[in-house]
Amino acid sequence: MQASSVEIRKVNKFYGPFHALKDVDLNILPGKVTCxxxxxxxxxxxxxRCVNFLEEYDSGEVRIDGQxxxxxxxxxxxxxxxxxxxxxxxxxxxxxxxxxxHMTALENVAEGLIRVRxxxxxxxxxxxxxxxxxxxxxxxxxxxxxxxxxxxQQRVAIARAIAxxxxxxxxxxPTSALDPELVGEVLNVMKTLASEGMTMVVVTHxxxxxxxVADQVAFMEKGELVGCDTPSRILHQPDDPRxxxxxxxxxxxxxx
Amino acid sequence: xxxxIFQQYGPALLKGFANTILCWALGTVLGMAxxxxxxxxxxxxxxxxxxxxxxxxxxxxGTPFLVQLFVLYYGGPLIGLxxxxxxxxxxxxxxxxxxxxxxxxRSGFRAVPHGQIExxxxxxxxxxxxxxxxxxxxxxxSALPALINFSIILTKETVIxxxxxxxxxxxxxxxxxxxxxxxxxxxxxLALFFWVLVETISRVGRRLETRITKHLIERT
Amino acid sequence: MFSLPxxxxxxxxxxxxxxxxxxxxxLGIGLGLVIGALICAARLSPYIALRRFAAVWVSFxxxxxxxxxxxxxxxxxxxxxxxxxxxxxxxxxxxxxxxAYISEIWRGAIAALPKGQSEAATAIxxxxxxxxxxxxxxxxxxMSLPALINELILLVKAxxxxxxxxxxxxxxxxxxxxxxxxxxxxxxxxAACIYLAINxxxxxxxxxxxxxxxx
Numbered sequence: 001m002q003a004s005s006v007e008i009r010k011v012n013k014f015y016g017p018f019h020a021l022k023d024v025d026l027n028i029l030p031g032k033v034t035c036x037x038x039x040x041x042x043x044x045x046x047x048x049r050c051v052n053f054l055e056e057y058d059s060g061e062v063r064i065d066g067q068x069x070x071x072x073x074x075x076x077x078x079x080x081x082x083x084x085x086x087x088x089x090x091x092x093x094x095x096x097x098x099x100x101x102h103m104t105a106l107e108n109v110a111e112g113l114i115r116v117r118x119x120x121x122x123x124x125x126x127x128x129x130x131x132x133x134x135x136x137x138x139x140x141x142x143x144x145x146x147x148x149x150x151x152x153q154q155r156v157a158i159a160r161a162i163a164x165x166x167x168x169x170x171x172x173x174p175t176s177a178l179d180p181e182l183v184g185e186v187l188n189v190m191k192t193l194a195s196e197g198m199t200m201v202v203v204t205h206x207x208x209x210x211x212x213v214a215d216q217v218a219f220m221e222k223g224e225l226v227g228c229d230t231p232s233r234i235l236h237q238p239d240d241p242r243x244x245x246x247x248x249x250x251x252x253x254x255x256x
Numbered sequence: 257x258x259x260x261i262f263q264q265y266g267p268a269l270l271k272g273f274a275n276t277i278l279c280w281a282l283g284t285v286l287g288m289a290x291x292x293x294x295x296x297x298x299x300x301x302x303x304x305x306x307x308x309x310x311x312x313x314x315x316x317x318g319t320p321f322l323v324q325l326f327v328l329y330y331g332g333p334l335i336g337l338x339x340x341x342x343x344x345x346x347x348x349x350x351x352x353x354x355x356x357x358x359x360x361x362r363s364g365f366r367a368v369p370h371g372q373i374e375x376x377x378x379x380x381x382x383x384x385x386x387x388x389x390x391x392x393x394x395x396x397x398s399a400l401p402a403l404i405n406f407s408i409i410l411t412k413e414t415v416i417x418x419x420x421x422x423x424x425x426x427x428x429x430x431x432x433x434x435x436x437x438x439x440x441x442x443x444x445x446l447a448l449f450f451w452v453l454v455e456t457i458s459r460v461g462r463r464l465e466t467r468i469t470k471h472l473i474e475r476t
Numbered sequence: 477m478f479s480l481p482x483x484x485x486x487x488x489x490x491x492x493x494x495x496x497x498x499x500x501x502x503l504g505i506g507l508g509l510v511i512g513a514l515i516c517a518a519r520l521s522p523y524i525a526l527r528r529f530a531a532v533w534v535s536f537x538x539x540x541x542x543x544x545x546x547x548x549x550x551x552x553x554x555x556x557x558x559x560x561x562x563x564x565x566x567x568x569x570x571x572x573x574x575x576a577y578i579s580e581i582w583r584g585a586i587a588a589l590p591k592g593q594s595e596a597a598t599a600i601x602x603x604x605x606x607x608x609x610x611x612x613x614x615x616x617x618x619m620s621l622p623a624l625i626n627e628l629i630l631l632v633k634a635x636x637x638x639x640x641x642x643x644x645x646x647x648x649x650x651x652x653x654x655x656x657x658x659x660x661x662x663x664x665x666x667a668a669c670i671y672l673a674i675n676x677x678x679x680x681x682x683x684x685x686x687x688x689x690x691x
Contacts, residue, residue, distance in 0.1 A: 054374055084380040091379075098375035102393045112379040115389060157375075164379055318629075318675040319668040320636035323647060327668060330654065331661030335478070412541040419543075419640065426544070439551040447540045447548050454539035 003030040003199040004065045004089065004167040006051060011060035013046055013223075020046050021057065022223045028216075031197040035210040035231075038220035039246060044203045047220065048170050051201060052090045053083060064090065064168065088116060091161030095173040097153040099145040105132060105156045106141040109163045117164065131163035132156065135189050151182030158189055169193065171202040207250060211235050219243050262445065265432045272428030275342070279414050279424055283349030284407045290350060291357025296387070298362060313355040321352050321416055329420045345422035349410065356406050364399025365391055397469055404461040408454060415450075425449075483662035486653050490663075490670055493649035498674070500567055500638060500645060501631040505578075505624070507571025508631075512578030519583060530579070537576035543637050545569055550641050566638040574631055581623045585616040625682035629675050636671075646670055 006028040013021035021043050028034050036044040049055035050062055053070035062069050069086050072078045099108050106128050113124035132141050135155040145153050154174055161169060171190065175183040187209050194200055194213050204210060210217050211231045218228040221242050227234060238244050262269070297309050316324070328337070328351075329344040339347065368391055376386045418427035426446065433442035518530035537545070549569045553560060589612060597607045639648035650667035654660040 052378055054378060080382070084382065087378060088380040092375070094371055094375060096369070096371050098369070098371035100372055100375075100390055100394070102397070111389065112381070115385045116380045160375075160379070314676070315668075315672060318672040318679075320633040320647065320671055322636045322639070323650070323664055323668050323671060326647075326650070326654075326660065327664040331664050334659070334661040412539075415541040415543050416637070426541075439547070440555055443544060443547040443551055447544045450541055450544060451536055451539040455535065 002167050003197055005030045005199070006168065006201065007061070007063040007066075008047070008051075009061040009063075011047070011050060011057045011062060013043075013050065013055065013057045020223050021050070023060070024220075024223075024225045026218055026225060026228060028199060028201060030199055032215040033194045033200045033202065033213055035214040035217045036201065036203045036220060037205070037207070037210060037217060037234075037246075038226075042220040043223040044220045045172050047225075048172055048201055048203050051168075051170055052087050052092055054092075084116075088164060089167045091164060091166035091169045093154070093157050093161055093169070093171045093174050095176050097145070097150070097157045097177070099153055099156055099160070101145050104142050104144055105137060105148065105159075108145070108156055109160045112160065112164050128159070128163055131159040134162070134192075135159045136185070149182060150178045151185045154178065154186045155189055158186070158193075162193070166198075168199045169201070171200065171204070173203050173205065175204070175206060207235060207247075219246070221246070261432060261436050261438050261441070265428070268428045268432070269425065272423060272425040275422065276411075276414050276424040276426075279342075279345055279349060279417060279422065280407075280411050282346055283353060283414070284410055286346070286350040287353030287410070288357045288403065290354035291359075292361050294354060294358035295361035295365065298358070299365060300383070313358060316351060316355045321348070321413055322419060324348055324352055325416065325420050341417075341420055341422045345417040345420060345424075348420075349413065349417070352413065353406070353410055357403070360399050360402040360406060361395065363402075364395035364397075367398035368394045400465055400468060404465055408457050408461060411454060411457060412450065479659060479662055482657060482659045483666055486650070486657070486659075486663045486666040487670070489653055490646055490649055490667055493644055493646050494670055494674070496563075496643060496645035497632060497635050497671075500563075500570055500635045500643070501628060503567045504570035504574055504631050504635070505628050507567065508574025508578045508627070509624075511572060511575035512582060515575055515579035516582040516586075519579065520586070534576045534579060537573050538580075542569070542573050542634050543640065545573055546637060546641060562641045563643055566641060566643055570631060570635065570638070573634075574627060577627055577630075578624065581620050581627065582616060585620040585623075586612060588619065589615055622682050622686040625678055625685060629678050629682075632671065632674055632678070 006026075008024055008026040008028075011021050011024045012019070024043075024047055026034070026047075036048060038044050046055055050057045051064075051069070053062075056070060059074070064086060067086070068078075070078060070083065072082075099105075100111070103111060106125060109128035109131055110121070110124040113119045113127055114121060117124075119127070129138070129141055132138060135158055137152060137155055137159065140148060140152060140156075145156070148156065154177075158174075174190070175186050178186065183206070187206065190200070190202070190209070191213055202209070202214070214231050216228055217231045217234040219226045219234055219238075219240070219242075226242050227238070227240050234243065235247065238247065294309055294313070298306055301309070325345070325348045328348050329339065329341065332339060332344070372390055372394065373386055376390050381389070414424055415426040417424050418430060421427065429442045429446050433439045436442075515530045515533055518526040519534075521527060540548075546566065546569050549572075550562070550565050553565055593611055593615075594607050597611045602610070635645060636647040639645060639651065642648070644652075646667050650663050654663040657663060
C-alpha cells in the first residue's frame, strides 16, 4: 500500500476574533499513526479537518506528499476540481458516522466508487462488499444504517473510506459517540489498518489506543500544539505541566 | 330547496371538475418544480441573484392570488402576454405556489445534517452529485409532510380561477346558479364537495407520506 | 407599454379603498379571535359532544374554500330571513373562517407548553383555574402572537375575495379603475403594491414580536 506523508507548517485558523489554531507545526511520516489528544475545544478536530481542507486554514501550509492542499499559492484557493482530486486519496471518519440514511451499507460504500471513481456498478459493489467484509460486516451489507448499532455504523463508515483506497486516513473522535461496549470493535478495525501500514491521524480520547498503536502522540491545548513525541514520552513522562494536568484529570475521571 | 338541477348540469359540472383537477395537478407539479429551482438558487447562487429571488418570494407571498391573476390575465396583453383563461390560470397557480414550495424545500434542505454532506465532500463528490444523491433525497423526505399539506391548500385556491373565467368547477357552478337562480343549493353542494375532497386528499396524503418515507428511509 | 402616470394616479382611489380592506381584516381577526377561543375551549373540553362539534367546525371551515364560504353565507342569510349589508356578511364570513385557523393556533400553543409546567403548578397547590389564568394562558398567548400576525396577513390577502360580493375594497376598486382607464396592468400592479406594503408592515411587526417573545 502507498502511504502519504503530511506536513503541517505554521497553520493558523481564526473564527472571527477567536484564534483556533496558533502556528501549528506537525510532521507525519508515511505509514505512521499519529494521535491528537487534548481537552475539548483545544483545536484538535479543527487541525484534523484542515488536513483535507473541510476546514479552511487562514495561513500556513498543509502539504500531502509535498503538495499544498486547499491553495495553489498563499491566498489563492485551489479549484474545486483539484481539491476533489486530492480528497479522493484522503479517507475521513467522523464522530457522528455521517452515513447516508437512505442507502444500505453496501450502497453507502459503493456510492463514492461509482460517483467519484466512476467505476461500473458491479465492480463498485464487489469492492464495496470486500471492504465491508474486511471490517467484519459481510452479513450486514443490505441493512440501512438505522438497522445497525453505532459500532457497526462506524465500521461501515470506515469501509466507505477505505474502499476509495486512500493513502491517508483521518479519524475525528471515531469512538466518542459510541456506547462503551461498542468501542472495542471499532478500535480493532483501526488497529488492523495501522498494522497494514496506513498513514493515520486520529483525534481521540482513548489513551489506551494512543499508548499501544500510535507512533507519535501530539498534545494540543487552546489552539497550540504543546508537545509531540512517542506515546511513552507524552503519556508517561510528560515534561510540560499542561500535559501533566490533563493526564491527571483524565486518570481521576477514569478511576473508581 | 331543489337539487334536481345537478342532474341537468351533470356533464358541465363533470367537465368543470376535470379542469379543477387538471389545474390543481399541473399547477402543483409545476409550482413544485419552480419552487425547487428557487430553493437551489437560494442555496448556491451568488448573493445578488439570491436577493432578486428573495424579492420575488416576498412579492408573491405579500399579494393576493386574485390580484396576481388580474395582473397576469388582464394586464398581460398590454405587454404582449396574451393567454387564454386556462393557461393563464395554470401559469398563475404555478407562480403563486412557487415561493411557498421554495420555502418548504429550503427548510427540508436545512434539515439534512451537515455531516452527511461533509462526508460526501470528504470522498471528493462534486456539488452536483451531492445535490442529486444526498441533498435531494434526504431533503425531500423531511419536506414531504409540508409539501403534501401545501398541495392540499392549493386545491382550494383553484376556485379563485373561476373569477378570471377559467372553466373549472366553481365557474360551472356559478353559471348553473345564475341560469337557474338556485344560488344557495349550488354553493352548498359545492362547499360539501370541497369538504369531502379536501378531507379525502388529506387522508390519502397522510397514507402516502408514511409509505414514501418508509420507502426512502427504512425505519425500525 | 407601462405608463407611469397611470400607475401613480391609480394609487389615490386604491389607497382610499384600502380602509375597507383593513377594516375587514381587523374586524375579521377580532371576530376570529373570539370564536377561535371558544372553539379551542370546546376542543379541549371534557364533553365529547363539544369536542366533536369543534372538530367538525374546524375541518369544514378549513376544507371549504373561502370564496365558496362567502357565497354560501351571502345566499343563506336572505333565505333564513336575515337582511344585513354585504359588508357585515363579509366580515362575519371572514371571521368565522379565521376562527378555525386561530383555534388551531391556540391549541398548538397550549400543546407546546411542557407538561411539567402545569404539574409544577399543581405541586405547589394551584387550582385548575389559577393554572389556566396564571400559567398556561399567558404563555400560550405570547407564544401564539407571531402566528396570529401571520394569520392577519393571510386575512388581508383573503379579503380580496370579498370583492365578488361587491364590497369596494382594494381589489374591487382596482377592477372599477381598470374598467374606466383601460389600463389594467398599471392599476392591478398598483393594487398589488398596496397589499405588499400593508403585509410588509405586518411582517415587520410579526418579526419584532417574535424576537421579543423568544425565550
